[in-house]
Amino acid sequence: MGLIERVYDFAVQNKCEALKNAPMSDYTSFKIGGPADIILMPDNAEIMRKIIVFCNNEEIKPFILGNGSNLLVSDEGIKGVVIYTGKLTSVKLTGDLTINCDAGVSLSRLCNFALENSLTGLEFAFGIPGSAGGAAYMNAGAYGGEMKDVIVSCTHITPQGKIENVKASSLGFGYRKSVYSDNGCVIISIDVSLMLGCKQKIKSEMVDIIEKRRSKQPLEYPSAGSVFKRPEGYYAGALIEQCGLKGRSVGGAQLSEKHAGFIVNRGGATCEDVKRLIEIIKENVYNRFGVMLETEIKMV
């Protein structure tokens, strides 16, 4: 039996949903990406752990998929196993000011849960279209806040199948990065600590932030958010705009006319279109300003 068949059988035996040859374009905010050999969708931590142990025994390195909002997936798709976290969906209070949130919960749902409980500190994250796990992995941030400001610990599964709860101080949070880029662990939940606030104020801050996003970002088209990290001392969008590149297209990929930090899929864009456009942007910015832009989106 081939590897994918063995993985599929294992999933069926463990009552885990599994999809073969699923188009990754259905699982990414960019709407780009060829088929994944198999996507497993565990709905609890124990099945997730079994899958990880199985993969480790089979010497497979699975790709962990959150909400797919920071990904550029190849047109050839993903060979091997993808594990989708979106079915890990519990969010609960663990104290007056603390929340435990499964990796697959959307940041917007987590923010709304904080609001319902009059807890302040997460407003910055409202509208970031990621999952809690993906946001911890990326140390997502906006409007002066970052996940590292609120996360007190993450619970993860090591590639060997050990469940560990690790304090934030050991998670190597930096600008759009954490230890998870290198350690192969899968985040299954995060613990956040917030402060008691005024519901009305929290709500109006969230509304404000969404309005800012709507006015500045091209939310009407599929994208993966800001393509480039902020280079030290500059803003990527401003450098790109000064190169006169806004609106530049390759195939169906276009550098947004609204926000020069975003590449949007105007319809039928391929991964190759986006990569070519990224190269053009990097080349122009480097030639004009001597600044080498680094991508924030993850290429898979």
Ligand code: FAD
């Ligand atoms: P994915 O895109 O699915 O994955 C990202 C990386 O995390 C991958 O390497 C993946 O393997 C890994 N990963 C995901 N979940 C886990 C897990 N449970 N365990 C281990 N590894 C995991 N980002 C910001 O920081 N600030 C913004 O303001 C912002 N605005 C955006 C606006 C738009 C319109 C879009 C489309 C994107 C924006 N982003 C922003 C980017 C994106 O939403 C964030 O990076 C988000 O945190 C990614 O989460 P995700 O669940 O979608 O992760």
